[in-house]
Every structure is written in C-alpha cells, then in structure tokens.
Amino acid sequence: MVRHDVVVVGAGMAGMRAAIEASRYGVDVGVVSKLHPTRSHSGAAEGGINAALGNAGEDSPEKHTFFTVKGSDYLGDQDAIEVMCEEGPGDIYELEHMGAVFSRLEDGRIAQRPFGAGGAPRTCYAADITGHVLLHVLYEQLVKSGVTVYEEWFALDLVADGERCVGVTAWDIVRGGVQGVEASAVILATGGLGRIYRGTTNAYACTGDGMSMAWRAGVPLKDMEFMQFHPTTLKANGVLITEGCRGEGGYLRNGQGERFMFNYAPNAGELASRDVVSRAEQTEIDEGRGLDGCVLLDLTHLGAKRINERLHGSRELALDYAGVDPIDEPIPVRPGAHYHMGGVDTDVWGKTVMPGLYAAGEAACVSVHGANRLGGNSLLETVVFGRRAGAAAAMEVRSNGLGGVFPPAAVRATERRIRSMLEVERGPRPAVLRQQLADTMYDNVGIYRTADKLELAKQEVGQLREQYARGVVVQDRGRTFNSDLIQAIELGSMLEMADCLVTGAIARTESRGAHSRLDHPERDDENWLRHTMTYYDGGEVGLDYKPVTITKYEPAVRTY
Amino acid sequence: MEVTLKIQRYNPETEKGGLETYTVQAEETATLLDVLDVVKDEVDGSLSYRKSCRMAVCGSCGMRMNGAAVLACKTPMKPLVDRGEVPVISPMGNLPVIKDLVVDMGPFWEKFRAIKPYLDDGGEDPPVKEWRVQQHQLDQIMKEALCIQCGCCVSECNSMEADPDFLGPAALAKAARFVYDIRDRGGKERLELYNGYHGVWDCTRCYFCNERCPKGVDPRDAIAKVGGRIYQEGMRDDKGARHAKVFVESTYKTGYLLETNLVPETVGPIAAIKEIPFALKMVRAGKVPNPLKPHKAGKLDEVRRLEKLVAEREREELQEVKRGPARPPDDLQPQPRTDD
Numbered sequence: 001m002v003r004h005d006v007v008v009v010g011a012g013m014a015g016m017r018a019a020i021e022a023s024r025y026g027v028d029v030g031v032v033s034k035l036h037p038t039r040s041h042s043g044a045a046e047g048g049i050n051a052a053l054g055n056a057g058e059d060s061p062e063k064h065t066f067f068t069v070k071g072s073d074y075l076g077d078q079d080a081i082e083v084m085c086e087e088g089p090g091d092i093y094e095l096e097h098m099g100a101v102f103s104r105l106e107d108g109r110i111a112q113r114p115f116g117a118g119g120a121p122r123t124c125y126a127a128d129i130t131g132h133v134l135l136h137v138l139y140e141q142l143v144k145s146g147v148t149v150y151e152e153w154f155a156l157d158l159v160a161d162g163e164r165c166v167g168v169t170a171w172d173i174v175r176g177g178v179q180g181v182e183a184s185a186v187i188l189a190t191g192g193l194g195r196i197y198r199g200t201t202n203a204y205a206c207t208g209d210g211m212s213m214a215w216r217a218g219v220p221l222k223d224m225e226f227m228q229f230h231p232t233t234l235k236a237n238g239v240l241i242t243e244g245c246r247g248e249g250g251y252l253r254n255g256q257g258e259r260f261m262f263n264y265a266p267n268a269g270e271l272a273s274r275d276v277v278s279r280a281e282q283t284e285i286d287e288g289r290g291l292d293g294c295v296l297l298d299l300t301h302l303g304a305k306r307i308n309e310r311l312h313g314s315r316e317l318a319l320d321y322a323g324v325d326p327i328d329e330p331i332p333v334r335p336g337a338h339y340h341m342g343g344v345d346t347d348v349w350g351k352t353v354m355p356g357l358y359a360a361g362e363a364a365c366v367s368v369h370g371a372n373r374l375g376g377n378s379l380l381e382t383v384v385f386g387r388r389a390g391a392a393a394a395m396e397v398r399s400n401g402l403g404g405v406f407p408p409a410a411v412r413a414t415e416r417r418i419r420s421m422l423e424v425e426r427g428p429r430p431a432v433l434r435q436q437l438a439d440t441m442y443d444n445v446g447i448y449r450t451a452d453k454l455e456l457a458k459q460e461v462g463q464l465r466e467q468y469a470r471g472v473v474v475q476d477r478g479r480t481f482n483s484d485l486i487q488a489i490e491l492g493s494m495l496e497m498a499d500c501l502v503t504g505a506i507a508r509t510e511s512r513g514a515h516s517r518l519d520h521p522e523r524d525d526e527n528w529l530r531h532t533m534t535y536y537d538g539g540e541v542g543l544d545y546k547p548v549t550i551t552k553y554e555p556a557v558r559t560y
Numbered sequence: 561m562e563v564t565l566k567i568q569r570y571n572p573e574t575e576k577g578g579l580e581t582y583t584v585q586a587e588e589t590a591t592l593l594d595v596l597d598v599v600k601d602e603v604d605g606s607l608s609y610r611k612s613c614r615m616a617v618c619g620s621c622g623m624r625m626n627g628a629a630v631l632a633c634k635t636p637m638k639p640l641v642d643r644g645e646v647p648v649i650s651p652m653g654n655l656p657v658i659k660d661l662v663v664d665m666g667p668f669w670e671k672f673r674a675i676k677p678y679l680d681d682g683g684e685d686p687p688v689k690e691w692r693v694q695q696h697q698l699d700q701i702m703k704e705a706l707c708i709q710c711g712c713c714v715s716e717c718n719s720m721e722a723d724p725d726f727l728g729p730a731a732l733a734k735a736a737r738f739v740y741d742i743r744d745r746g747g748k749e750r751l752e753l754y755n756g757y758h759g760v761w762d763c764t765r766c767y768f769c770n771e772r773c774p775k776g777v778d779p780r781d782a783i784a785k786v787g788g789r790i791y792q793e794g795m796r797d798d799k800g801a802r803h804a805k806v807f808v809e810s811t812y813k814t815g816y817l818l819e820t821n822l823v824p825e826t827v828g829p830i831a832a833i834k835e836i837p838f839a840l841k842m843v844r845a846g847k848v849p850n851p852l853k854p855h856k857a858g859k860l861d862e863v864r865r866l867e868k869l870v871a872e873r874e875r876e877e878l879q880e881v882k883r884g885p886a887r888p889p890d891d892l893q894p895q896p897r898t899d900d
Contacts, residue, residue: 035612035618035620036620036665036669038618038619038708038709039610039612039613039618039619039620040612040618041612041613041618043613043617043618043708044613044615044617044618053689092690093686093688093689093690096690096691097679097681097686097690097691097743098678098679099678099679099738099741099743099744101698101701101702101705101741102690103695103698104693104694104695104698107692108691108692108693108694109689109690109692110690126705127702129617129705129706132617132706132708133705136705136707136709140677140678140679141678143672143673143677143678144678174658174664203612203613203614203618204611204612204613204614205612236587236589237589237594237614237615239614239615240615316616317615317616320616320634320636321589321615429601429602429605431600431601431602473605474605475604475605475606476605476606476608477606478571478573478606478659479573480571480572480573480608480658480659481608481658481659481660481662482606482608483600483608483609483610484600484605484606
C-alpha cells in the first residue's frame with residue numbers, strides 16, 4: 001500500500017502535465033502507469049499542436065475558438081473551447097521554455113503551418129515528430145520534479161469511500177500482485193480506446209482502461225459514439241501518416257489520379273475537416289474509384305528536400321510499413337479509427353461528478369472536440385487540461401486535506417477478480433474475442449453508420465461481453481510480467497467501452513461530425529444538440545443527455 | 561507466409577528456459593512484432609515481450625535478432641523468410657532479463673537520470689514568449705532529439721559490457737541534446753557530469769551503437785560532440801581528454817601517433833613507470849618504434865593542412881553554437897505579450 005496526495009493514472013502528455021503541475025503546488029504526487037511514461041501513445045502524434053500565436057499569419061484565440069466550434073459540428077462546449085484557445089499560447093511558450101525543439105521561422109520564432117479546417121496557419125510543430133518531442137520534454141520535467149512514478153503498474157479499479165474517490169488498485173506488472181494506491185485526489189489520464197477497432201492508428205495500449213474504471217464506478221461518460229477516422233492511415237497496419245503532409249501541400253488522389261477532394265469541399269479541398277475528408281475517401285472507395293481499398297496521398301510534387309526536412313518521419317513510416325518512398329510515388333492510404341472524442345465527463349477543471357476524481361486528455365471529455373476534433377487540438381488539450389486538472393486536484397487536497405479512508409477490502413476485492421481470471425480452465429482465448437470485437441466495430445460502427453448495422457454490432461458486442469463474463473483462458477499463470485493477464489483485463493475494458501459507443505450511436509438519429517448515419521443524413525439541432533451521457537446501469541449501458549454550452553456561436557450550416 | 565523462429569525463453573519463477581522453436585502463419589507484411597503476437601495469441605500465451613505503438617516511436621520492443629538489437633516492430637520478416645532463415649530472438653544485452661524477452665530497464669533509466677536530463681534554465685526567468693532560436697541552431701540537436709530511449713544502443717555497447725557503470729550511448733546522446741541546446745545554461749557544471757569516470761572518454765568507439773540505432777540518432781557521434789565540447793571548454797585534466805590531446809599533438813608533429821608518448825602523457829610520468837615492464841614486452845615484440853628517432857610522415861604538410869581544415873570547421877561549428885548568446889541580442893528579444 002502506497003499513499004500520495006494526488007495520484008495520476010496514466011503518464012502520457014496529459015498525465016505528466018497534470019503531475020508536474022500538481023507537484024508545483026507542493027503536494028505529494030504519484031504517477032501510476034501501465035507503460036513507462038515515454039512509451040505512451042502521445043509520442044505517436046506527428047503533425048503538431050495548435051495555438052493562436054500568430055507567428056505565420058494573422059490569428060487570434062477567438063478565431064481558433066470559432067474554427068474549433070465549427071469543427072466540432074457545434075457539439076463542443078464553447079466555454080471549454082474558449083479556455084483552451086485562450087490559454088493555449090501560454091502553454092506552448094512554456095513547452096518551448098522546457099526545451100521543446102519546435103521548428104522555427106526565419107526570425108527564430110516558432111513556425112506554424114495550416115491544418116485541416118483551422119482557418120489559419122496555427123499548428124506549431126517539431127518537424128513531424130511533435131508528439132514524440134513533447135512527450136520526452138514532459139518526461140524530462142517529470143524527472144526534474146521528483147514525482148514518484150510507478151512504472152508498469154496497471155490500474156484496475158477506482159476505490160471509493162462512500163461517494164468519494166480515495167485511490168485505485170493496481171497490478172504490479174513486473175513483480176505481480178495487487179497494490180493499493182491511496183490518494184486524496186485521483187486524475188485519470190489513461191488515453192483513448194482505438195484498439196476496439198480493426199484498422200486503427202492507436203497503440204496496443206489504447207484500450208480505454210481509465211474510462212472503463214470510471215464507468216464502473218458510476219461516473220458518466222460523455223459523447224462516446226464519436227470516433228474520429230483519420231483520412232491518411234496505412235493499409236497494412238493502420239499506422240498514421242500525419243495531416244501535416246496535406247498541410248505542407250500534399251494531394252489526395254483517387255485510383256484514376258484525380259484530386260477528388262474539391263468535389264466534396266470546394267474551398268478547403270484536402271484541408272477540409274477530418275470527418276469530411278474521411279467520408280469523401282470512403283465514398284470514392286465504395287463507388288469503385290479507389291485503388292485496392294485505398295486512395296493515394298501524393299507528395300511527389302513537394303520534392304525531396306521539403307519531404308526530408310519537414311516530413312522525414314512520414315517518409316520513414318511509408319518506407320517501413322508500405323514499402324513506398326513518397327519522394328517517388330504516392331502513398332496508398334485509407335481512413336482509420338484514430339481519436340475518440342468522448343470520454344469521462346468533466347468540467348473545465350477536469351473535475352468529474354465523483355468527488356476527488358478528475359480526468360484529462362483523451363480519456364476525458366471536457367468537451368472541446370464535440371463531434372469532430374481538429375488536427376492539432378488534441379496535444380493542446382492534453383497540456384491545457386492536464387495542467388488545469390493537476391492544479392485543481394492539488395488545490396482541493398490543500399484545502400480539504402485527507403479526503404476519505406482507503407478501505408483495505410478494496411485490494412482483496414481486486415485480488416479476487418484477478419485470481420478468478422487466472423483460474424479459468426475452459427473458454428476462448430482473449431485474442432479471439434478481441435479480434436471479433438475489432439471486426440464488428442470496423443465493419444458496423446465505422447465511418448458510415450445505419451440502424452441495422454449498429455443493432456448488429458450491439459448484439460455482437462453483447463454476446464462477446466457474455467462470453468467474456470463466462471471466462472477467457474489466460475495461459476500464463478505466473479506472476480512475473482504476465483502480459484497475457486494484462487491483455488485479458490484490457491479486453492474487459494474494451495468490450496464495456498465498445499458497448500457504450502454503440503449504444504450512444506444507435507440512439508443518436510442524426511449525422512453530426514464523425515457520427516454519420518446514412519439513415520439520418522442531416523444534423524438535427526432541435527433534438528440532438530446535446531451531449532450523450534452513458535452510465536453504468538447494473539452492467540448494462542444507461543443513457544441520459546446533457547445540454548451543450550453555447551456562449552458566442554449559434555449553430556450554423558457547416559461547409560468547407 | 562510461414563515463419564519459423566527460435567525464441568530465447570526464460571521463466572524466473574521456475575528458473576527454466578532455453579531456445580524454443582515456433583512456426584506460425586503470418587501476413588506477408590508482418591514484422592517481427594506481428595509474428596510474436598501470432599505466437600502469443602495462437603501458440604503460447606505465456607510468451608512475454610513489451611510492445612505498444614508498433615510504429616517505431618514508443619521504444620518498447622527492443623530485442624535481439626540473431627544477436628543484434630532491433631526494434632521488433634520495425635523489422636520486416638519477409639526477407640528472412642525468403643532467404644530461408646530461422647532467426648534467433650533473444651532479449652537485449654547489457655540489461656538483466658526479467659522474463660523471456662523482457663529486460664529490466666531500471667539501470668538504463670538510472671543513467672538517464674544521472675546526466676541531468678532536463679534543460680537547465682540557470683534560474684533565469686524565461687521570456688514572455690518563445691526564445692528566439694535559429695533553425696540551424698536547433699538542427700544541431702535534432703538527431704539526438706529523435707531518440708526514443710529503446711535501449712538498442714545500450715544492448716550492443718561493448719564498453720558497457722566491460723564497465724556496467726559506463727553512462728552509455730543513450731544517456732550520453734541525451735546529454736549532447738542539452739549540451740548543444742543554446743537555451744541550456746548548464747555550462748561546465750553539466751559537462752563535469754560527463755567528464756569523469758564512466759563518462760564520454762570510456763567509449764571505445766566501436767560504433768555498434770550507431771549501427772544498431774533504429775532511429776538514426778548516431779549515439780557515438782553524439783558522444784564525440786560532448787567530448788569535443790568538454791575539450792573546448794578547457795576541461796583537459798581527465799585521462800580521456802589527455803589521451804585525445806596526445807593523438808592531436810603527435811600527429812601534428814610527425815604525422816603519426818607517437819606510441820611512446822601516449823602512456824606517460826595520458827596517465828602521467830609516475831603512473832607510467834608502472835607500465836615499463838609492459839612496454840619492454842612490447843619492445844621485444846617489435847611493437848615500439850625507436851623513441852629517440854620518431855618516424856615522420858612523408859607529406860607532413862598535407863597532414864597539417866588537413867588538421868587545420870578540421871580545426872577551422874570545428875571552430876565554425878562551435879561559433880555557431882556560441883552565437884546563441886546567454887540572452888538573445890536586443891533586437892531579437894521577445895516582445896512582451898500584448899494581452900489586449
């Protein structure tokens with residue numbers, strides 16, 4: 001049993017930023033993460049991070065706010081978006097002062113490039129390894145802060161004393177065994193859930209664990225049906241090719257060589273919003289104008305110099321995973337599950353409805369992305385709201401003190417859960433169910449959705465959850481680095497979160513942002529300008545709704 | 561395609577292990593990591609290895625294939641299958657094995673922490689906006705900034721095999737990233753961390769780190785950069801620095817390395833006396849040139865011109881770094897933010 005004032009679960013950018021901030025308030029901070037911090041998926045972000053610095057052209061936080069609201073298809077909470085866009089520049093400067101190697105303009109200021117639907121060159125970048133650079137800078141600062149990090153501890157359950165969150169239980173992956181982690185405040189920063197889909201850009205670790213922990217503890221999840229499909233992912237393994245390629249002037253072509261985007265977005269073309277571009281690609285592919293299930297991302301006209309300087313990482317990925325050198329030939333790409341807009345419902349300080357529980361980053365839904373996230377806004381969200389959650393949690397601890405009492409029975413309960421998983425003799429292997437889940441999500445809850453397909457997915461997910469409840473076989477029975485057990489536990493989270501996603505999607509009979517219903521093709525503000533709240537209802541998914549916060553921008557028609 | 565591989569297994573709880581052979585079906589595009597996944601999912605769930613991003617950026621899946629460190633997710637299997645090879649997969653070297661292909665990265669991160677792995681702001685307040693930095697100044701650390709801390713270089717480090725306390729290629733490449741960052745105020749105090757025992761001079765220049773790095777960081781070059789800076793700052797008391805000095809001076813004088821000067825000038829005259837028996841042995845073996853009549857290169861002028869060229873280039877590079885002053889000049893000072 002260990003104790004800290006503030007415990008952060010997850011050590012990607014949001015988690016580390018939260019931990020660094022909390023430690024600045026003089027409280028004792030611990031970080032629990034199933035991966036070593038630098039292994040987190042924030043590091044895979046390539047293109048950049050938005051903030052209205054105005055370095056490369058006229059820009060303002062108001063403009064950033066408006067385009068984010070529009071990009072969200074008006075589902076984003078405008079008070080939260082204002083916070084992010086106004087505070088963003090300060091967070092970028094802070095990252096630069098920490099040592100981030102942002103690419104530069106001639107005059108030495110941070111360079112910025114245009115990203116889809118942003119309305120200005122607003123995306124700061126470090127070549128095309130922005131997430132990697134920022135993740136490592138935050139880890140440097142985490143080391144400097146002296147925060148205790150429990151590396152390769154897998155958080156399993158939230159622990160409550162009455163209403164109040166008083167810590168988590170965690171499985172020590174390297175040594176084995178359940179540990180109690182007591183805290184006066186817990187911040188969930190566990191990232192997304194892309195692994196519920198086949199063909200995802202996400203790392204193997206993105207299995208929705210934190211969202212699932214919160215959901216099981218009775219905390220509602222918001223807007224779970226909104227899954228962003230990124231327009232440019234590699235066919236073989238779903239690896240992301242950055243939007244920066246189009247920001248630098250790359251073209252999208254169909255199988256006939258035609259630049260098709262202007263048929264769908266007459267003004268923005270390739271730099272329309274991600275949901276728009278992904279739908280356009282899918283339509284081209286579905287109508288027979290694709291090439292082997294893909295379209296082509298053409299960078300050849302940019303020239304070797306520019307590609308090597310600004311898009312070196314993308315070139316390397318294309319060479320490694322598609323066997324294509326983008327200097328000489330276009331890269332076959334297709335839409336892939338990329339970013340989950342939904343998550344644990346929080347206010348602008350990361351606070352959830354459960355006292356003592358906070359959330360930040362992709363695991364949370366503040367909501368700044370609404371129905372569709374703009375490229376470059378997710379890294380920004382992690383630092384702005386990670387910082388805010390860290391500050392708020394530390395302040396709460398300083399004013400409230402201890403909080404509640406960590407019940408020792410909580411560790412025993414989690415131990416029983418693990419032991420029973422290790423005792424299953426007969427049943428399917430977790431990988432089999434995982435594959436079925438990923439298939440049904442990709443086939444039936446993809447870019448274009450219909451009631452029939454969604455119902456089919458709901459049924460299949462339900463069956464998979466039943467099978468899982470009856471038990472999956474963990475072949476590794478040892479305690480030391482039992483990744484078989486970890487994957488089996490992760491599968492449980494994935495199934496629950498997939499159920500929330502599908503249930504929200506069935507109910508929402510409109511098309512908005514990334515949720516595109518062929519049977520309800522129009523946006524329906526009268527009935528659906530509201531957040532979906534999915535909550536735990538005796539193991540099933542309960543539904544509720546919550547109004548959207550609108551400050552300045554009344555919903556308008558969204559064209560690019 | 562059908563893939564066969566041998567995996568070095570080890571279970572710490574039973575203390576059993578050894579090479580196991582697995583044959584599985586995998587996609588043509590499969591990487592080593594994909595194949596390990598098939599083995600784990602379909603053959604033996606108890607096989608342990610680390611993985612996460614599967615796109616060569618998280619640094620989890622470092623391991624050895626046929627004795628050389630690789631990132632499993634960046635290693636396509638088809639070429640091996642086509643050649644009919646059955647590769648041996650084993651854990652990374654120079655780090656204790658926990659289970660199967662999983663090593664204890666603890667010592668790795670200890671060294672990371674030992675090099676003061678964060679920007680030293682010298683306690684100064686930063687500007688309101690960003691530091692003005694030229695791209696070419698940042699370019700000097702972009703290679704080191706690519707490092708994903710996977711440990712492949714450390715796995716292959718010959719020097720660390722002999723001295724487990726050697727800071728090693730990954731930590732020293734990280735060090736270079738700060739030494740050559742014009743925003744860093746660490747100065748000599750920072751360099752001192754890399755100058756002593758187990759520091760830059762302990763590298764044997766075998767270049768295995770450069771060869772095995774999956775990200776093109778070239779850690780050996782980074783170590784040379786740090787050593788160069790230490791030398792330029794006049795911190796030449798360490799044996800390593802003196803050793804380097806002999807090389808430079810004797811090639812200038814004669815165009816050759818004066819082996820007879822090497823030991824006394826590196827370790828000092830008193831310590832050198834202890835080496836006399838060894839020196840005599842070398843004389844008997846004909847390995848020592850006549851110290852009274854040192855051989856000279858025929859085209860000494862050319863050697864000196866070369867040396868001058870290298871020195872000039874280095875000076876230019878150094879100035880470029882130094883041109884980023886303690887503070888940017890007034891006309892480049894960031895303007896205060898106007899919060900209107």
